[in-house]
Amino acid sequence: MKQEIYSHTTSQSALVRVAEISARYRNRPDKLMDVILAVQKVVPSMAEDVAAVIAREMGLMQNEVYSFITFYGLLSVKEKGKYIIRMCNNAPCHVRGARAVMDAISDTLKIGVGETTQDRRFTVELCPCLGICDVSPAIMINDKTYGNLTYDSTQALIKRYIREDV
Amino acid sequence: MANVKLTIDSIAVEVPEGTTILQAAKSLNINIPTLCYHEDQKVKANCRICVVEVNGQKLLQTACSFPVADGMTVVTNSPRVIRARRNTLELILAHHPLDCLTCQKNNSCELQNIAKELNMSKPVRYEVASRNLPIDSSSPSIVHDPNKCIVCGRCLEVCNEVQTVGVLAKEGRSFDVVVNPPYGKVFADTACVNCGQCMQVCPVGALTIHDDTTDIYMAQEAGKTLAVQVAPSVRTTIAEALGEEPGTVSTGRLVTALKRLGFHYVFDTDFSADLTIMEEGNELLHRLNTGGVLPMITSCCPAWVKFCETFYPQYVKHLSSAKSPQQMFGAVIKTFFAERNQIDPQSLFSVSVMPCTAKKYECKRYEMNDSGYQDVDVALTVQELAWMIRTAGIDFKTLPETPFDSPFGLGSGAGEIFAATGGVMEAALRTVYEVVTGQTLESLDFHAVRGVEGLKEAEVNLAGTIVKVAVVHTLSQARAIMERVAAGTADYHFIEVMACPGGCIGGAGNPIRSWKKVLRRTASVYDVDRKLPVRKSHENKEVRVLYQDYLGAPLSEKSEHLLHTKYINRQDILRL
Ligand code: SF4
Ligand code: SF4
Ligand code: SF4
Ligand code: FES
Ligand code: FES
Numbered sequence: 015m016k017q018e019i020y021s022h023t024t025s026q027s028a029l030v031r032v033a034e035i036s037a038r039y040r041n042r043p044d045k046l047m048d049v050i051l052a053v054q055k056v057v058p059s060m061a062e063d064v065a066a067v068i069a070r071e072m073g074l075m076q077n078e079v080y081s082f083i084t085f086y087g088l089l090s091v092k093e094k095g096k097y098i099i100r101m102c103n104n105a106p107c108h109v110r111g112a113r114a115v116m117d118a119i120s121d122t123l124k125i126g127v128g129e130t131t132q133d134r135r136f137t138v139e140l141c142p143c144l145g146i147c148d149v150s151p152a153i154m155i156n157d158k159t160y161g162n163l164t165y166d167s168t169q170a171l172i173k174r175y176i177r178e179d180v
Numbered sequence: 181m182a183n184v185k186l187t188i189d190s191i192a193v194e195v196p197e198g199t200t201i202l203q204a205a206k207s208l209n210i211n212i213p214t215l216c217y218h219e220d221q222k223v224k225a226n227c228r229i230c231v232v233e234v235n236g237q238k239l240l241q242t243a244c245s246f247p248v249a250d251g252m253t254v255v256t257n258s259p260r261v262i263r264a265r266r267n268t269l270e271l272i273l274a275h276h277p278l279d280c281l282t283c284q285k286n287n288s289c290e291l292q293n294i295a296k297e298l299n300m301s302k303p304v305r306y307e308v309a310s311r312n313l314p315i316d317s318s319s320p321s322i323v324h325d326p327n328k329c330i331v332c333g334r335c336l337e338v339c340n341e342v343q344t345v346g347v348l349a350k351e352g353r354s355f356d357v358v359v360n361p362p363y364g365k366v367f368a369d370t371a372c373v374n375c376g377q378c379m380q381v382c383p384v385g386a387l388t389i390h391d392d393t394t395d396i397y398m399a400q401e402a403g404k405t406l407a408v409q410v411a412p413s414v415r416t417t418i419a420e421a422l423g424e425e426p427g428t429v430s431t432g433r434l435v436t437a438l439k440r441l442g443f444h445y446v447f448d449t450d451f452s453a454d455l456t457i458m459e460e461g462n463e464l465l466h467r468l469n470t471g472g473v474l475p476m477i478t479s480c481c482p483a484w485v486k487f488c489e490t491f492y493p494q495y496v497k498h499l500s501s502a503k504s505p506q507q508m509f510g511a512v513i514k515t516f517f518a519e520r521n522q523i524d525p526q527s528l529f530s531v532s533v534m535p536c537t538a539k540k541y542e543c544k545r546y547e548m549n550d551s552g553y554q555d556v557d558v559a560l561t562v563q564e565l566a567w568m569i570r571t572a573g574i575d576f577k578t579l580p581e582t583p584f585d586s587p588f589g590l591g592s593g594a595g596e597i598f599a600a601t602g603g604v605m606e607a608a609l610r611t612v613y614e615v616v617t618g619q620t621l622e623s624l625d626f627h628a629v630r631g632v633e634g635l636k637e638a639e640v641n642l643a644g645t646i647v648k649v650a651v652v653h654t655l656s657q658a659r660a661i662m663e664r665v666a667a668g669t670a671d672y673h674f675i676e677v678m679a680c681p682g683g684c685i686g687g688a689g690n691p692i693r694s695w696k697k698v699l700r701r702t703a704s705v706y707d708v709d710r711k712l713p714v715r716k717s718h719e720n721k722e723v724r725v726l727y728q729d730y731l732g733a734p735l736s737e738k739s740e741h742l743l744h745t746k747y748i749n750r751q752d753i754l755r756l
Binding site: 076078085091 | 340347349353361755
């Protein structure tokens with residue numbers, strides 16, 4: 015089971031991009047975060063083959079790259095959807111109706127927290143306070159935030175993503 | 181360096197600047213408990229068991245990392261300190277399965293010791309939350325139980341920095357941190373070279389030896405004829421494993437113990453170490469004379485061989501094709517010995533006792549069946565043998581001495597020093613020198629290749645030809661020299677590589693190591709060599725008989741078949 019989740023392979027063309035990005039910071043371990051943020055835009059996940067290329071090009075050990083990735087909640091070694099919906103999990107959002115937002119997401123996508131749609135386009139996760147409690151309840155989809163959500167507005171938002179109208 | 185005066189528990193002490201509180205306390209014989217601290221490693225200061233009170237510091241400080249200062253007052257055993265240590269320990273125990281009774285580290289676990297020292301006689305006050313992760317016994321050498329890990333990071337330092345293999349990684353953060361091979365892999369799917377050095381430094385039962393003792397009992401019950409070979413290092417570490425002083429040599433008692441355990445034939449791997457020298461030495465001469473691939477590199481350490489196959493596969497042609505002493509012996513026992521004694525090789529169970537966890541993997545390599553069977557059935561470590569001796573109720577201390585069995589009971593001093601880094605080189609030089617020059621060596625001791633420096637070099641004049649040799653131990657040193665081989669700047673003729681720090685005498689099958697212990701063991705190894713009547717491999721009479729009666733000559737067709745092997749490319753495991 016564990017093996018299955020991890021053993022996803024990245025396309026050759028994406029790996030070439032990863033190599034290009036990483037090679038710019040050869041022997042600069044302090045730049046690992048920058049590299050990973052850039053790499054994240056071209057690969058679906060920080061899979062083993064991606065970490066291997068980063069390690070090789072930057073002159074690091076593979077296990078260092080892996081440790082680094084697993085340390086950060088917003089990075090992932092497992093394959094995720096193209097759009098990662100992060101639902102704020104803290105009290106202010108909760109009191110202001112996070113439940114309805116969550117329901118809208120799961121009703122629309124038919125998946126729960128921690129799951130990925132079959133077409134690999136959406137992953138739903140919980141996350142700590144997004145720092146925009148003034149517009150709570152709030153969610154984040156990839157690097158965009160959305161606030162003041164209701165059941166209906168959330169559903170409309172997700173549908174826009176389904177249509178790639180973003 | 182200036183000295184610093186301080187008091188610890190009201191006792192005045194003067195120590196050099198830069199000393200830690202822990203070291204200063206040790207000089208006063210004050211014992212501060214430690215868990216992540218290891219005397220041969222960097223300071224990690226992540227377990228907080230060693231906390232002490234320091235004047236002027238509001239918070240308790242970790243003694244293992246805090247440097248002393250002039251006028252400092254340290255208290256190591258106030259009620260506040262003891263309460264803090266106990267609380268830390270309880271938090272560790274709340275995340276640790278308490279199954280000491282069935283743990284391999286029972287009685288040798290550092291966590292258990294600390295619980296005893298801190299007089300933890302009441303149940304833990306916190307809710308116990310075990311990780312519930314699967315135990316990984318996929319490796320033939322190591323069993324990994326991540327549930328017991330206290331995340332001290334010692335194994336990471338060894339595997340990443342000393343061996344540069346990088347098998348393990350700290351995964352996740354905070355309460356969920358665990359040390360595992362990356363990407364959900366099991367050990368067998370990683371580049372792990374089975375050296376076991378991670379296990380040697382693990383303070384708890386998270387990394388333990390893959391226990392194969394049951395296989396021996398089963399073979400006994402099946403009525404097999406048991407033949408066992410004992411590696412050079414074992415005679416200097418088995419007594420230590422059974423509670424005697426490090427460096428105690430116990431060859432005769434060891435043979436007696438093995439006989440009492442039911443082994444029918446007890447042989448000396450020193451013998452096949454001599455055989456290795458005959459083959460490897462002649463291979464070197466052959467390469468020197470025919471313009472073969474140089475430098476030639478030793479191949480008796482399976483961890484090093486696997487490392488080379490994985491990280492430097494294009495250079496395996498530099499490895500000597502000679503098998504390791506363990507595997508040469510295995511091949512000879514199931515052929516020559518079986519024929520001589522009219523034993524069906526199928527009913528022969530061939531066991532080795534080794535200082536090494538990688539030997540367990542080596543004997544299972546698919547090439548290692550030139551006798552038509554798996555040449556060595558089971559490789560036991562010194563520690564496993566010690567457990568068997570204990571289990572059988574044998575009082576090792578008071579055993580009488582017995583000599584090894586013939587025809588493979590004779591080993592030379594050259595075979596014996598295989599145990600220490602530089603030993604294979606020295607053994608080879610003793611033989612190669614005499615074969616090439618036809619002269620008798622005046623002094624048999626090649627001091628330039630002894631000692632614990634990472635890289636040792638020497639030049640030997642062989643009848644006018646200067647032969648340059650190098651000796652390295654630890655795989656980080658091996659990597660450094662391989663980079664030079666790759667760059668074409670390693671102008672040596674012969675290189676010895678051993679994966680373990682200090683050579684096999686520091687191997688992971690031995691009782692838990694520290695540099696101090698390894699040095700005492702090493703001194704004993706050279707002592708044994710000095711006292712042996714025969715100190716050169718080519719003068720070993722039983723080796724000569726084997727060549728006369730069976731193999732013909734070194735590098736003969738039969739020798740090539742039984743005593744040499746080939747290597748493979750394992751680079752794919754790295755996914756490069
Ligand atoms: S056995 Fe050696 S190579 Fe394998 S994980 Fe341990 S230290 Fe690393
Ligand atoms: S496996 Fe052992 S040595 Fe490694 S971090 Fe865990 S407790 Fe420490
Ligand atoms: S140095 Fe010796 S003990 Fe260590 S892995 Fe190599 S053969 Fe085994
Ligand atoms: S609690 Fe949801 S954004 Fe702060
Ligand atoms: S021994 Fe000092 S913090 Fe672990």
